[in-house]
Amino acid sequence: MRLTGLSGNEIYCLKLLAMEPGNLVIGNSVFSMGLLGGLRAGFSGMVGGEVADFTSMIAEGRAMSLKRLQGEIAGHGGNGATGVTSELVFHPGNIEFLSIGSTVHVEQEGVSFTSSSDGQELYCQMDCGYMPLQFVFGNVAYSIGVGNAIMGGLKTLGRGEIAEYTDIFYQTRHHALSRIIAEAQTVGANAVVGIRTTILPFGSASVQEMLMLGTASHSEVCRDAHSSGQVTLPEVVTSDMTCEEMWNMAAAGYVPMKLVIGTSVYSLGLSGGITAWAKNFVKGEIPELTSLIYEARERSLARMAAEAQGLDADDIVGIKTYVYSLGSGLIEFLAIGTAVKLVGDAAKPRSPQLPPQAIVRDKDTFINTAEQSFGVDLNAGS
Numbered sequence: 001m002r003l004t005g006l007s008g009n010e011i012y013c014l015k016l017l018a019m020e021p022g023n024l025v026i027g028n029s030v031f032s033m034g035l036l037g038g039l040r041a042g043f044s045g046m047v048g049g050e051v052a053d054f055t056s057m058i059a060e061g062r063a064m065s066l067k068r069l070q071g072e073i074a075g076h077g078g079n080g081a082t083g084v085t086s087e088l089v090f091h092p093g094n095i096e097f098l099s100i101g102s103t104v105h106v107e108q109e110g111v112s113f114t115s116s117s118d119g120q121e122l123y124c125q126m127d128c129g130y131m132p133l134q135f136v137f138g139n140v141a142y143s144i145g146v147g148n149a150i151m152g153g154l155k156t157l158g159r160g161e162i163a164e165y166t167d168i169f170y171q172t173r174h175h176a177l178s179r180i181i182a183e184a185q186t187v188g189a190n191a192v193v194g195i196r197t198t199i200l201p202f203g204s205a206s207v208q209e210m211l212m213l214g215t216a217s218h219s220e221v222c223r224d225a226h227s228s229g230q231v232t233l234p235e236v237v238t239s240d241m242t243c244e245e246m247w248n249m250a251a252a253g254y255v256p257m258k259l260v261i262g263t264s265v266y267s268l269g270l271s272g273g274i275t276a277w278a279k280n281f282v283k284g285e286i287p288e289l290t291s292l293i294y295e296a297r298e299r300s301l302a303r304m305a306a307e308a309q310g311l312d313a314d315d316i317v318g319i320k321t322y323v324y325s326l327g328s329g330l331i332e333f334l335a336i337g338t339a340v341k342l343v344g345d346a347a348k349p350r351s352p353q354l355p356p357q358a359i360v361r362d363k364d365t366f367i368n369t370a371e372q373s374f375g376v377d378l379n380a381g382s
Contacts, residue, residue, distance in 0.1 A: 005083065005102045010119025012357040014082075014104060017123060022078045022103030027069030029097045031061045049168055050175060051207055054141030058202070058209055061097035062086045062137060069099040070114065078103035080113040082122050084135040086213060088200065101135075115215040117194050120358045121243035125193055128250035128349040130217040134187045138180030138212045141202055142172040161299060162330065165265035169332055170303070173261045176210045181236045189216035190223055195240040195259055197336060214238075222255055225343045232312065234258055239338045241318050244359055249317065250347045254340040257311050262304030262335040266296040293323065296333035304335050313339035 005024045014021060073081050081101035089096040114135040117125055184192045195214035202209045226233040239256035308316050319337035
């Protein structure tokens with residue numbers, strides 16, 4: 001009897017790939033930061049930017065839980081796992097690093113992989129020629145820092161972009177991307193697909209972790225297009241398109257080039273804040289806020305466009321935009337998307353169309369409305 005986290009739609013798609021579903025697998029590791037580590041990390045936070053002690057500890061914990069998950073895959077006689085996740089669970093004084101996935105079995109010899117893609121995404125990914133190798137992640141723990149907070153705080157008296165904040169946020173986001181690329185290179189991948197980006201608080205509001213999860217893969221399409229001189233692609237292409245989106249873009253003749261990021265941190269300014277506050281008492285537009293957010297958006301998109309132009313990309317697709325309030329009249333505008341290149345028929349998927357089961361979204365059948373829950377959804381990554 002199998003105990004799997006895979007849904008019926010996922011199992012259907014896996015059978016199309018000649019894969020059989022297997023048991024749910026779990027790996028975990030519980031860490032204590034400890035007094036010394038806490039002091040060192042706290043000192044690092046004073047100057048702003050990356051908090052290296054936190055970054056390395058989180059990375060080590062995630063890696064250990066993934067290693068134990070791989071041990072469970074082997075124990076079940078599996079060839080790989082789909083829907084792999086890497087989560088943080090905070091217990092009093094400790095942090096649990098938790099990895100969950102579902103084993104798959106393949107008759108073909110020599111097949112071994114772990115993937116962040118669920119069964120449906122895995123079908124889309126493999127059908128357009130991206131063979132999964134390993135679940136990979138890149139992370140960075142960072143703090144705005146007291147020093148930069150003071151400098152930025154002084155500038156909030158005036159209206160406009162706060163360069164110190166923008167630099168910190170821009171650099172940390174690219175650190176996470178460079179680390180997921182480096183991890184993919186260690187397994188011989190030339191692509192990381194299905195990247196999901198999450199920003200998590202880490203123990204306090206002053207420290208956050210930016211986490212990127214994806215599947216290191218090998219793409220013959222990207223390899224051949226690059227080696228033939230048809231296009232110049234990065235050594236490891238990166239994409240945050242969903243695998244379904246990537247399949248459709250491949251059908252249109254495109255390959256991903258790079259996940260591109262633009263960010264900008266702005267201050268409304270003291271005088272602008274007072275004016276906007278006063279106008280809250282009357283009906284109508286607040287021009288100060290309108291123009292502020294518009295400028296931040298334009299700066300972020302311009303930085304993203306410049307990054308894509310440096311790659312000689314044809315388009316940026318799937319752009320997601322987010323506006324965050326950082327407090328004290330500061331906002332961050334963040335834009336993320338995937339730069340792509342047209343290569344024509346070489347990118348075409350194997351199948352002329354996707355089966356409905358590959359795009360049907362599974363419905364949640366367990367809803368927890370309790371105020372507090374110490375459980376973890378074992379199907380969250382499937």
